[in-house]
Amino acid sequence: MSDTISSKQLRDIPLSVLDLAPITEGSNAAESYKNSLNLAQQVETWGFTRYWLAEHHAMPSVASSATSVLIGYIAGGTSKIRVGSGGIMLPNHAPLVIAEQFGTLESLYPGRIDLGLGRAPGADQRTARALRRDLRVGGEDFPELLEELREYLRPRTSESASAIRAIPGEGLNIPIWLLGSSDFSARLAGMLGLPFAFAGHFSPNFTLPALQTYRHCFRPSEVLDQPYAMVGVNVMAADTDELANRLATSHYQAFLNLVRGDLKPIQPPVDNMDELWSEFEKLSVQAQLRSSIIGSPVTVKSKLQELLDATGADELMITTQMYHHADRVRSFEIVADVWKS
Template sequence: MSESTKLLRDIKRSVLDLSPIVQGGTASDSYRNSLDLAQHVENWGFHRYWLAEHHSMPSVASSATSVLIGHIAGGTKTMRVGSGGIMLPNHAPLVIAEQFGTLASLYPGRIDLGLGRAPGSDQRTMRALRRDLRSTGDDFPELLEELRDYLRPRPEDEPAKGVRAIPGEGLDIPIWLLGSSDFSARLAGQLGLPFAFAGHFSPNYMQTAMHTYRNSFRPSEVLDEPYAMLGVNVVAADTDERASYLASSLYLTFLNLIRGDLKPIQPPVDNIEELWTDFEKLTLNAQLRSSVIGSPETVQKGLQSLLDATQADEFMITSNIYDHAERLRSYEIVADVWNL
């Protein structure tokens, strides 16, 4: 198949969930909504469901990511569930090996381990996580090597010595590298691992990272060929006008983030133009320019255009929508347009 004929139905669709906390809601509400969404998208044919590690953010309930993965996996049947991602420098590799070894033992063949190198937090939160504030993430390759060593199978004749991850050792837990630049793209390629790019908030590096990953790819015991997944913001509704209105919550979230005024997910507004400066508007439109917002027809065209540009092997859809029923509808529309 030539690149120009690659269609949405030729690739997998998946979900990235931050278990959003909305204004007036609680973390308990968020967890119920996440499980409900997971059960719906499993029925709609989505391939995997990932949860992301962030800390000290009033809009995100997925900070204890491994715990929430177990909750979602326990409430679904066949869909893969995992991390998008675990920020490895926040943790001892042994702890992650044991946590995901436990998950993979509870839900065999269904757990993914996506890893990032960013803190997922600010400096004060990094200190609370016992992170070295001088760390730039450059030690990520060493942390990754340590984690992979804990998970590798041990030959029967190998002496049982040293530290071991039990459970975890010898389990088939797919490891993905996540990134918003070309650092992890290059590392994933060199190690022959699958790569997921954060196109939903870093579109400027999207093409560079995808190109770097494919050019640096070396076949491994994990993959014979590169496998690249792209994160995409999607806000879908029955009309373009409705989708644009719902998407104002997404823009408000990023607006509050750049202002340092962190809040739960805000309700949509009729006229966001009244709430931002010209500079803020330019900044946010640049950061969110790869977002796909609109009616089923608009969404289908937008996703196909992204596929044409990136030749991704899988899209991971994230929908930052205030109302849970509207969020469900957005994912239902994505499922409907996939096979057009």
């Protein structure tokens, strides 16, 4: 893939939000949910297209484990922005349950619900076993689970008269997206003609290969005539580069704690990360987050355009982890400003 494959301008594509409902040090899940709703209401007024929530489990910094429930809360507090999952980890659930949950959400908030699906557990191995019960289940059966789910959502026909029914769910138009951090879901999404969202915010090394695989494997379907790819990216914006880099240390600490296996709520920013990490840890975290965009409005606009030029994305999904809610809202406000400028 060439270094520059797109002539699109940032202002010409949709922007969306990925939220993990972060829990900060000294706070709790209830406060996190209020902050997420406030952010959703703000980005809705700024013209963002989607607000997605991610399924993670047993993480003290993430409150979005009951993803479907939280989607309903956010959709109920907004009026037009699409709300969905980024994603539901399908092997953790019976497909019928997901069909019913999202059928319920679509019935309550028609035309506004997205169903993004992943195959990873979104948890450590022990928690994944508690979620999935069957220790033999590891995501390899994702294509079969996906087809079962899609069958529940299709309109009922005479041929399906004896089939298990998802009520509500069947016959509803709930867009399904496949999410991935490698080429597995990229290939599957392409073969099925479904939209694809790549987790570039934590898997930067595979972004371009996965997009290339998706586009190469794409076959037109009743859903899409041509590929539609969304790319996730970490953005930490502030009024100056210096302030943005300081605020981003909360995000660095979160990944440092993952490397150490020492999970904590989102920590306050610090003046000097070198006082916290070893050289090896620094290299590990920076490699994982090397695609992150951190800086002032000028820096953020330039880097977002560079990302769009390199990937040819049809949509970008912004995720931002900061300690103070006001700083996170301000970061999205800056993104909105540079997007339209």
